[in-house]
Amino acid sequence: MRMLSQAVEDYLKTIYKLQGEDRVATNHIAAVMEVSSASVTNMLKRLTRLELVDYASYQGVRLTEAGTQVALEIIRHHRLLETYLKEVMGFSWSEMHEEAERLEHHISEEFEERIDEMLGYPTHDPHGHPIPTKDGKIAASATQTLAETEPGEHVVVHHVSDGDSDLLDYLEGAGLLPQSKVQVVEKEPFNGPLKVALGGKERVIGREVAAQVFVRPAIHRTTASGTVASSSAERTETK
Amino acid sequence: MRMLSQAVEDYLKTIYKLQGEDRVATNHIAAVMEVSSASVTNMLKRLTRLELVDYASYQGVRLTEAGTQVALEIIRHHRLLETYLKEVMGFSWSEMHEEAERLEHHISEEFEERIDEMLGYPTHDPHGHPIPTKDGKIAASATQTLAETEPGEHVVVHHVSDGDSDLLDYLEGAGLLPQSKVQVVEKEPFNGPLKVALGGKERVIGREVAAQVFVRPAIHRTTASGTVASSSAERTETK
DNA sequence: TCTTATTTTTAGCCATGGCTAATTCAGTGC
DNA sequence: GCACTGAATTAGCCATGGCTAAAAATAAGA
Ligand SMILES: [Mn+2]
Ligand SMILES: [Mn+2]
Ligand SMILES: [Mn+2]
Ligand SMILES: [Mn+2]
Numbered sequence: 407m408r409m410l411s412q413a414v415e416d417y418l419k420t421i422y423k424l425q426g427e428d429r430v431a432t433n434h435i436a437a438v439m440e441v442s443s444a445s446v447t448n449m450l451k452r453l454t455r456l457e458l459v460d461y462a463s464y465q466g467v468r469l470t471e472a473g474t475q476v477a478l479e480i481i482r483h484h485r486l487l488e489t490y491l492k493e494v495m496g497f498s499w500s501e502m503h504e505e506a507e508r509l510e511h512h513i514s515e516e517f518e519e520r521i522d523e524m525l526g527y528p529t530h531d532p533h534g535h536p537i538p539t540k541d542g543k544i545a546a547s548a549t550q551t552l553a554e555t556e557p558g559e560h561v562v563v564h565h566v567s568d569g570d571s572d573l574l575d576y577l578e579g580a581g582l583l584p585q586s587k588v589q590v591v592e593k594e595p596f597n598g599p600l601k602v603a604l605g606g607k608e609r610v611i612g613r614e615v616a617a618q619v620f621v622r623p624a625i626h627r628t629t630a631s632g633t634v635a636s637s638s639a640e641r642t643e644t645k
Numbered sequence: 646m647r648m649l650s651q652a653v654e655d656y657l658k659t660i661y662k663l664q665g666e667d668r669v670a671t672n673h674i675a676a677v678m679e680v681s682s683a684s685v686t687n688m689l690k691r692l693t694r695l696e697l698v699d700y701a702s703y704q705g706v707r708l709t710e711a712g713t714q715v716a717l718e719i720i721r722h723h724r725l726l727e728t729y730l731k732e733v734m735g736f737s738w739s740e741m742h743e744e745a746e747r748l749e750h751h752i753s754e755e756f757e758e759r760i761d762e763m764l765g766y767p768t769h770d771p772h773g774h775p776i777p778t779k780d781g782k783i784a785a786s787a788t789q790t791l792a793e794t795e796p797g798e799h800v801v802v803h804h805v806s807d808g809d810s811d812l813l814d815y816l817e818g819a820g821l822l823p824q825s826k827v828q829v830v831e832k833e834p835f836n837g838p839l840k841v842a843l844g845g846k847e848r849v850i851g852r853e854v855a856a857q858v859f860v861r862p863a864i865h866r867t868t869a870s871g872t873v874a875s876s877s878a879e880r881t882e883t884k
Numbered sequence: 885t886c887t888t889a890t891t892t893t894t895a896g897c898c899a900t901g902g903c904t905a906a907t908t909c910a911g912t913g914c
Numbered sequence: 915g916c917a918c919t920g921a922a923t924t925a926g927c928c929a930t931g932g933c934t935a936a937a938a939a940t941a942a943g944a
Contacts, residue, residue, distance in 0.1 A: 652900080653900095680902070684901070687902085691901090753891075
């Protein structure tokens with residue numbers, strides 16, 4: 407396939423993220439990408455010619471298999487870059503995302519390979535999002551949020567929303583990053599705050615924040631030393 | 646200044662490299678950049694509107710002070726990136742240059758700052774080319790080549806040409822990289838090969854290769870331990 | 885079913901940055 | 915001073931990817 411432009415790659419990535427079971431609406435893409443609907447229609451026609459999407463006027467759009475592979479390749483770049491920028495280069499949450507958003511379109515396969523190796527072939531980025539493999543497979547993510555978790559339940563943070571970097575700074579301070587073990591102690595009614603226990607301390611967090619924290623049930627097991635360890639069930643269904 | 650495109654940045658960089666004392670010709674830029682002369686004229690008009698060049702029809706072009714600063718900023722990115730890609734990420738000579746050529750247009754000031762710091766604020770890239778400072782100053786380079794060096798002269802390799810990566814691989818194997826101490830032993834006439842001494846061994850190299858190796862006279866001094874050390878006179882005139 | 889509201893597309897415009905072919909300019913030789 | 919030649923510019927085209935405003939299609943409500 408001929409070199410794809412940054413614009414084409416960003417459209418494919420956006421469609422990938424918006425498409426669940428059903429087709430994605432023109433206006434939806436326009437809203438997320440902050441461009442006019444007319445621009446979206448124009449691009450969808452070109453993506454159709456490139457056989458990267460399956461599109462019919464007024465019927466919305468879906469990625470073809472080829473389009474999906476391109477989207478996953480870009481997402482792989484993005485997530486490997488974020489991991490590298492944060493772990494190796496010490497970028498903050500906000501800088502990291504912005505930088506990865508640009509560089510994802512400009513690194514070579516060689517560069518991708520090097521950072522993957524330097525990072526020890528990570529499977530998840532700093533947000534806890536799965537990193538697609540080189541051959542375009544991606545692990546499933548957790549769908550349960552901390553806000554939906556019932557008091558008494560023991561969970562492990564799987565991933566956190568990557569939309570708001572101020573939120574990420576807050577979550578980092580609160581210790582609510584991927585791998586953290588959390589227990590919900592209490593939930594105030596009427597969408598009130600949650601009292602959670604983590605790292606031996608109790609802490610109150612708002613319902614909105616809790617809805618951005620995705621969790622998996624913790625698995626309890628007794629270690630050789632007799633202490634109780636827990637971790638999330640890591641299902642790696644590739645869908 | 647508004648965000649400049651990759652094309653604009655590459656034109657400025659090319660003009661910077663071509664301009665010595667006098668103005669640069671349209672055809673010269675076209676040849677180096679492998680675009681048509683018409684495209685160059687078109688771009689020069691736009692660069693003029695942006696006040697990045699001083700251009701008059703049929704009279705050639707020169708960078709303005711603003712244009713020079715942009716060019717130096719891009720060259721700084723390029724050379725810091727090359728150093729990082731080679732030293733930290735283990736890229737080869739050929740991959741390194743290609744990668745830097747693209748990434749130089751897409752890294753943030755933050756990224757530039759981080760790699761500068763991680764590298765310990767280097768003054769020269771792996772070719773021995775000076776890295777412009779953040780405030781747009783650049784050290785002078787050596788102008789004498791090994792081919793011009795007379796037998797008996799002791800010199801230190803200052804920088805090597807960065808045009809041909811196969812040549813760079815060869816020079817690396819020959820030990821003719823920046824900082825290497827070399828003595829010309831013999832020069833065959835009629836543009837014949839040179840016999841040089843370096844690292845305690847003698848070696849024969851072609852005149853063409855020697856013309857791509859830039860050197861400075863070695864300064865001899867006696868160390869405390871009695872051995873003789875030499876290094877090049879590092880003049881850092883910023884021009 | 886018919887009207888209305890919403891979504892989407894079309895039409896037409898613009899900037900960027902390429903290209904080829906035709907023309908114009910500047911310098912050299914006569 | 916004039917013709918010639920090579921360099922440079924102009925004219926006119928194209929693809930990409932934005933935009934606004936108008937028109938058309940679809941979905942929803944009475
Ligand atoms: Mn991100
Ligand atoms: Mn992007
Ligand atoms: Mn280079
Ligand atoms: Mn470049």
